[in-house]
Amino acid sequence: MSKTFQFKQFSINQDRTAMKVGTDGVLLGAWTKVEQNPNTILDIGTGTGLIALQMAQRSFAETIDALEIEAVAFEQAVANFEASPWADRLFCYHASLQEFVNEMDDRYDLIVSNPPFYAETMGSGSDARDTARQELSLPFDTLLAGVAKLLTPKGEFTTVIPYKEESEFLKKANLLGLHVYRITHVKGTPSAQIKRSLLQFSFESQEMTNNMLIIETDRHNYTKDYIALTKDFYLKM
Numbered sequence: 001m002s003k004t005f006q007f008k009q010f011s012i013n014q015d016r017t018a019m020k021v022g023t024d025g026v027l028l029g030a031w032t033k034v035e036q037n038p039n040t041i042l043d044i045g046t047g048t049g050l051i052a053l054q055m056a057q058r059s060f061a062e063t064i065d066a067l068e069i070e071a072v073a074f075e076q077a078v079a080n081f082e083a084s085p086w087a088d089r090l091f092c093y094h095a096s097l098q099e100f101v102n103e104m105d106d107r108y109d110l111i112v113s114n115p116p117f118y119a120e121t122m123g124s125g126s127d128a129r130d131t132a133r134q135e136l137s138l139p140f141d142t143l144l145a146g147v148a149k150l151l152t153p154k155g156e157f158t159t160v161i162p163y164k165e166e167s168e169f170l171k172k173a174n175l176l177g178l179h180v181y182r183i184t185h186v187k188g189t190p191s192a193q194i195k196r197s198l199l200q201f202s203f204e205s206q207e208m209t210n211n212m213l214i215i216e217t218d219r220h221n222y223t224k225d226y227i228a229l230t231k232d233f234y235l236k237m
Contacts, residue, residue: 007233010053010084013076021050023215024160024196025114029054030229031184031198032158034061038109042067042150044097045138049077049090051112054233056086061110066092067100097138097146107152113159115143140169147201148176157201160186166197173201181206187214 003015014020029051038061043052046066056064064086068074074094081090093100115138140161147157157178161169163185170180182200187193198213215226 007053009057009233010080012048012050012053012080013083014048015076021048025050026054026230026233027186027196027213028112028114028158028160028198029058030233032110032112033156033182033200034059034110036109036156038156039063040106040108040152041065041110041112042108044111044113044143044146045069045115046077046092047073047114047116049080049092051114052077052090052092053080053084053086055110055112056084056089057232062089064090065106065108066090067097068092068094069096097142101146101149104150106150107155108150109152109155111147111151111155111157113138113143113147113157115140115159115161140165140172144169144172144176144178148178151203153203155202158199160196160198163194163197166199169197169199177203179203179205181208183208183210185210185212187212189216189218190214 003013005012005014005021012021025047034055038059040063041055041059041061043055043064043066046052046068049066052064052066055061066077068077071094074092077092081087081092084090095103151157173180178201180199180201184198185194186196186198188195213225213229214223216222
């Protein structure tokens with residue numbers, strides 16, 4: 001895999017960390033609604049900084065903070081932020097979510113997280129990547145508790161998780177007053193099983209929307225919906 005992933009408006013250097021650019025992150029960064037014009041955004045578990053950079057490209061938020069516990073990924077994210085057109089709006093903290101919650105008084109209008117999750121059945125084929133996900137996994141209880149404390153009363157939270165975890169995740173979120181109002185299920189191909197759930201929450205109950213996103217009709221033939229969602233980022237879209 002290339003050490004640099006080139007997007008239309010920014011680059012991601014990823015030579016020093018096992019957590020490479022992946023479809024989950026790109027999808028979440030493109031799918032998250034920013035029409036509410038958030039002024040402050042937080043990316044929890046930023047990795048190389050991908051989603052924070054997507055948020056900088058898509059929004060006018062004055063403050064876009066990112067959080068990363070792994071030292072090498074943190075350093076890589078900082079370098080990617082500094083090399084981007086939005087360096088003055090991006091800042092990365094090297095801390096765990098629990099430390100960040102305890103030390104910060106700030107609240108955010110939008111929180112986004114592609115949480116590092118690990119399950120035996122979700123192996124990526126890369127030992128280093130799987131080890132990184134296993135060692136740095138962010139329990140959903142911890143993630144949701146942190147979000148509930150860091151979100152403004154009218155704020156929004158988006159995430160991407162394995163589809164098989166969706167039901168339990170929604171129950172945990174609801175107990176903390178976070179109500180899902182937008183769900184997109186993601187399938188690789190029309191005949192494949194649902195793999196991921198893209199979820200958007202708020203403290204306020206809203207009318208639910210639920211749809212399906214299929215990435216490819218067959219190998220490397222991308223659907224119109226997937227192209228429309230990601231065309232502002234991928235060079236070849």
